[in-house]
Amino acid sequence: MAGHTGRFPVKHVIGFILSIALTLLALWAALGSDLPTVWIIVSIMALAIIQAGIQLFMFMHMIESESHNGHVPWNMIFHGLVLAAIVVAGSLFTMYSGHGSGGDHDGDMKHEQQQEQHEGHTEH
Amino acid sequence: MSAHELKSGPLEYRSSQGRMNILGFWIFLAAEIVLFSTLFATYAVLFGRTANAPTPGELFEPSTVLVMTFLLLISSFTCGIAVHEMRRGSVKGLITWLIITLVLGLGFLGFEIYEFIHYTHEGVTLQSSAYWSSFFILTGTHGLHVTLGIGWAILLLIQLAKRGLTPVTSRKVFIISLYWHFLDVIWIFIFTSVYLIGMVV
Incomplete structure (x- = not known):
């Protein structure tokens, strides 16, 4: 040092x-x-x-x-990092699994949104 | 951990109170990691959900982002130099480098405010879409932390000018330096996962 x-x-x-x-x-x-x-x-x-x-x-x-x-609580920092990894990876896993691959998913969503808007218009 | 008072070494470590305060601040930073992870997770999940608003690729400007990144990176470095000066016992060096850090931090904040105003003129606000809500909340929370850090450092500068270097003031400077470096760590991840990936995808 x-x-x-x-x-x-x-x-x-x-x-x-x-x-x-x-x-x-x-x-x-x-x-x-x-x-x-x-x-x-x-x-x-x-x-x-x-x-x-x-x-x-x-x-x-x-x-x-x-x-x-x-002066450094290693266990706490490790705990924080593990929680952060679980929150980010877990959210992505939960929200994207079951919808096929990520690339197609974007297209699906846009398509769905357009459809929803379209349906919204026809109802009025 | 030894509870006795140390006779040598940096002032901020000499009292057990000082060491405990620094330990406590690290626990706070661990909690901040988790806070920002929730915002990053929200952003990642909502990525691409721009609805009818412009996409990030259309709005992000590499030059502005790079200037912001370097301002914060250099300010993190000058903040490290400030603590280095403090450990050499130089109040003058400490105050000088701390002021340089603050000016760089203010520059960063100025660019961020310019960026937000620019986006608003391009028709993108907090209400535009799920994606842009998560973008403004993530970068805005970081910007709020920088703003608080600047206010905190200004108060600390006044105290330093009045009291000079004591175990108490040096502990406070050390803690704000941890906070400032931590904000740069968060910005590295915003720069990478928000701006770079936003411009690539």
């Missing part, structure tokens, strides 16, 4: 440069590359998780012996 007491904040500068690089890489993957859409989504989400890890471990002082490692 020399970076904390030294004059130059090495850890922060490395984390900052990595964050910028990852942001630009994600932007390029999304708008500049010819990858299939699914792979774009998977890769930029992976880049986001790496960047979040950089913020947590290089900026947010999660690992510090000076506090005798008593």
